[in-house]
Amino acid sequence: MSIFDVQLVDTATGLLAELNSAGVLAAADIRITDRLTRMCGEPVSEYARLGAALAVRAVRLGSTCLALDRVGELVPPDGVGSNSTDGGGSNNTDGVGSNSTDGVGSNSTDGVGSNSTDGVGWNNTGGVGSDNTAERVAGAGPALTLPPASEILDALLTSPLVTGSDAGPLRPLVVRDSADGPLVYLQKYFRQEQTIREILARRAASAPTVDTEALAEAIAAVYSAPDDGTLQKLAAAVAATRWTTVLAGGPGTGKTYTVARILAVLDRLQGPGLRIGLCAPTGRAAAQLQASVEAESTLPVTAHAVTLHSLLGWRPGSNPRHGRGRTLPHDVIVVDETSMLSMTAMSRLLEAVRPDARLVFVGDPHQLASVEAGAVLADLVERADLPEHAADESLAALVQAFAAVGLDPASAAETADLADGDAARMADGVITLRRQFRFGGGISEVAAAVNAGDPDRVLELISSPEVDDVELIAPDDLDAVSEEIVDWGRRLRSAARRGDAEEALDALDAHRVLCAHREGAWGVRGWSARITDWLGTTEAEHLGWYVGQPILVTANDRQTSTFNGDTGVVIADPASPRSDTGADAVRVAFRRGGHIRLLHPTQLADVVSVHAMTIHRSQGSQFDRVTVVLPPAGSELLTRELLYTAITRAKSHVRIVGTPEVLAAAVDRRVQRASGLRSSLSDL
Numbered sequence: 001m002s003i004f005d006v007q008l009v010d011t012a013t014g015l016l017a018e019l020n021s022a023g024v025l026a027a028a029d030i031r032i033t034d035r036l037t038r039m040c041g042e043p044v045s046e047y048a049r050l051g052a053a054l055a056v057r058a059v060r061l062g063s064t065c066l067a068l069d070r071v072g073e074l075v076p077p078d079g080v081g082s083n084s085t086d087g088g089g090s091n092n093t094d095g096v097g098s099n100s101t102d103g104v105g106s107n108s109t110d111g112v113g114s115n116s117t118d119g120v121g122w123n124n125t126g127g128v129g130s131d132n133t134a135e136r137v138a139g140a141g142p143a144l145t146l147p148p149a150s151e152i153l154d155a156l157l158t159s160p161l162v163t164g165s166d167a168g169p170l171r172p173l174v175v176r177d178s179a180d181g182p183l184v185y186l187q188k189y190f191r192q193e194q195t196i197r198e199i200l201a202r203r204a205a206s207a208p209t210v211d212t213e214a215l216a217e218a219i220a221a222v223y224s225a226p227d228d229g230t231l232q233k234l235a236a237a238v239a240a241t242r243w244t245t246v247l248a249g250g251p252g253t254g255k256t257y258t259v260a261r262i263l264a265v266l267d268r269l270q271g272p273g274l275r276i277g278l279c280a281p282t283g284r285a286a287a288q289l290q291a292s293v294e295a296e297s298t299l300p301v302t303a304h305a306v307t308l309h310s311l312l313g314w315r316p317g318s319n320p321r322h323g324r325g326r327t328l329p330h331d332v333i334v335v336d337e338t339s340m341l342s343m344t345a346m347s348r349l350l351e352a353v354r355p356d357a358r359l360v361f362v363g364d365p366h367q368l369a370s371v372e373a374g375a376v377l378a379d380l381v382e383r384a385d386l387p388e389h390a391a392d393e394s395l396a397a398l399v400q401a402f403a404a405v406g407l408d409p410a411s412a413a414e415t416a417d418l419a420d421g422d423a424a425r426m427a428d429g430v431i432t433l434r435r436q437f438r439f440g441g442g443i444s445e446v447a448a449a450v451n452a453g454d455p456d457r458v459l460e461l462i463s464s465p466e467v468d469d470v471e472l473i474a475p476d477d478l479d480a481v482s483e484e485i486v487d488w489g490r491r492l493r494s495a496a497r498r499g500d501a502e503e504a505l506d507a508l509d510a511h512r513v514l515c516a517h518r519e520g521a522w523g524v525r526g527w528s529a530r531i532t533d534w535l536g537t538t539e540a541e542h543l544g545w546y547v548g549q550p551i552l553v554t555a556n557d558r559q560t561s562t563f564n565g566d567t568g569v570v571i572a573d574p575a576s577p578r579s580d581t582g583a584d585a586v587r588v589a590f591r592r593g594g595h596i597r598l599l600h601p602t603q604l605a606d607v608v609s610v611h612a613m614t615i616h617r618s619q620g621s622q623f624d625r626v627t628v629v630l631p632p633a634g635s636e637l638l639t640r641e642l643l644y645t646a647i648t649r650a651k652s653h654v655r656i657v658g659t660p661e662v663l664a665a666a667v668d669r670r671v672q673r674a675s676g677l678r679s680s681l682s683d684l
């Protein structure tokens with residue numbers, strides 16, 4: 001069952017029952033609300049229960065709180081694609097369910113993507129209504145009338161859910177005011193957000209002591225390549241002069257390259273013995289981080305990348321070994337793929353980091369966020385303000401960072417690499433790399449227009465003769481796709497039959513079909529059937545291993561170092577005689593970094609054939625050419641973030657299967673995850 005599946009609750013009454021049958025509230029939302037209400041030991045008004053249920057729902061769909069002023073944007077689902085995605089193991093693959101205590105944990109274990117516009121949730125098309133008129137809930141289902149946000153707020157503020165009571169002093173909900181209006185939290189998520197806010201503010205209120213001349217020398221020594229840009233150098237300067245740095249950028253903008261250099265600069269500053277912690281939210285991302293930093297000759301010491309959960313000693317069902325009382329020993333901790341980090345994981349990490357250790361968060365804030373609650377990277381990048389007491393330290397650090405790369409702060413804005421607002425964000429420790437080192441100009445331009453939410457520009461670029469690396473084709477005009485896939489299959493099989501692992505893996509990554517959904521004609525299942533048909537895959541092949549079979553790993557396995565999301569290809573064992581055709585005569589080839597490994601099929605327990613994959617699962621992967629299959633316009637997964645993630649998987653060419661209307665709808669629709677991290681909060 002996915003988080004978008006809504007069961008009816010027989011015992012629900014009034015507004016909650018209506019929203020349940022309209023598909024807005026799931027059974028879990030209502031049951032958890034009932035439990036919270038019972039904790040109060042006093043009657044709770046219907047509007048307050050509604051606020052609670054919507055707050056539970058918001059967390060289920062990836063927000064950390066309910067933005068009350070956006071209740072008017074609530075849209076019932078239209079039933080398209082309730083099968084959701086498979087989440088691709090994009091985080092928390094070791095199953096440490098962070099949502100277990102308050103029962104709001106329905107989004108931690110099945111990995112379903114809560115990255116839609118929260119399914120039935122907030123879209124950003126309509127006006128936001130906190131006025132006193134009743135809010136219409138419109139959509140495919142019967143229209144509903146909700147009380148205005150102000151009345152839900154009033155009910156909550158006087159409810160024992162928020163104030164506590166003699167009968168039940170526990171206060172399961174917290175209400176705060178923010179730049180986005182009133183926010184309603186479940187206690188646990190409020191505490192986690194508070195932890196993040198407080199620790200980040202403390203870390204911003206002081207700065208490491210660094211000698212500017214030594215820093216300038218280290219940067220000059222480490223950045224010697226002709227293409228090293230000012231922003232890449234500034235990233236090292238900022239990371240040296242701040243306790244917390246956020247290094248943001250799209251795929252191929254040199255984030256890993258820069259991380260390796262940041263570490264080299266810090267190593268030069270600190271001398272031998274710098275303790276480095278490298279981590280990522282998933283096993284696969286950690287293994288990839290390891291491979292890419294190993295490939296960078298500047299890395300000073302042998303640092304071993306692990307999952308965040310391993311770093312913290314965090315096992316399923318228990319508290320992390322490292323936390324407030326037992327901080328991590330590292331002097332610098334790098335977190336890669338931070339976009340996949342949930343709020344729970346972020347708060348646990350911050351608690352475990354020494355106040356005098358540097359933290360570098362790396363990632364692409366425009367990508368799909370964690371499958372759990374929170375979009376912390378995007379929050380950190382877009383944070384509007386800094387706590388007052390940190391501002392002086394921040395400015396002083398920025399001036400020092402500029403000096404270390406030979407920039408005069410007064411004229412820095414005119415430097416070619418710096419855009420409007422860059423300096424202000426750097427004062428907050430946020431650097432965004434923009435220069436594209438990997439893929440073609442058209443893909444970058446289209447990706448930028450998608451991020452900017454400009455559908456007209458996206459369509460204009462795609463139809464322009466100058467952009468030949470992104471095209472849009474109609475869903476019923478698939479000749480070019482089938483031709484490409486047949487060629488791809490031939491190349492794959494031919495290399496696999498020769499036992500040529502390198503060429504077979506190159507062929508495997510030469511093209512990939514990416515779908516939003518797992519099920520349905522436009523989903524992975526439908527497209528896989530179509531592709532195997534085009535390829536002429538036989539019945540017998542469907543049932544067993546065959547040479548040229550593309551393989552997807554679906555669970556982490558430390559023993560073989562294969563991780564959820566890894567892909568490989570079955571090849572003839574180069575060491576076997578050609579006449580041998582049994583299972584022993586094949587191997588499954590995998591590549592990480594530049595290193596190829598051959599495994600015997602019996603070593604692999606959790607694998608499936610992969611002819612198409614979900615966009616969620618493709619996160620962290622790159623292919624030469626990509627065919628992106630858009631779902632129908634009503635799909636709740638059709639969002640800007642999903643489209644951006646899909647497009648940027650391609651290095652040289654993207655083909656989008658869909659209509660201009662659906663493409664425009666995707667660009668228009670943002671994942672909206674409510675959070676209080678972007679601005680300061682105050683009492684109401």
Ligand SMILES: Nc1ncnc2c1ncn2[C@@H]1O[C@H](COP(=O)(O)OP(=O)(O)OP(=O)(O)O)[C@@H](O)[C@H]1O
Pocket residue numbers: 225226227228229232249250251252253254255256257258437438
């Ligand atoms: N200043 C530079 N000079 C030369 N090559 C560079 C420079 N910066 C980055 N590159 C190269 O550009 C390519 C992309 O860089 P990198 O892998 O660091 O990007 P990334 O942002 O980490 O991408 P992803 O998010 O996809 O992992 C790499 O081959 C890297 O070596």
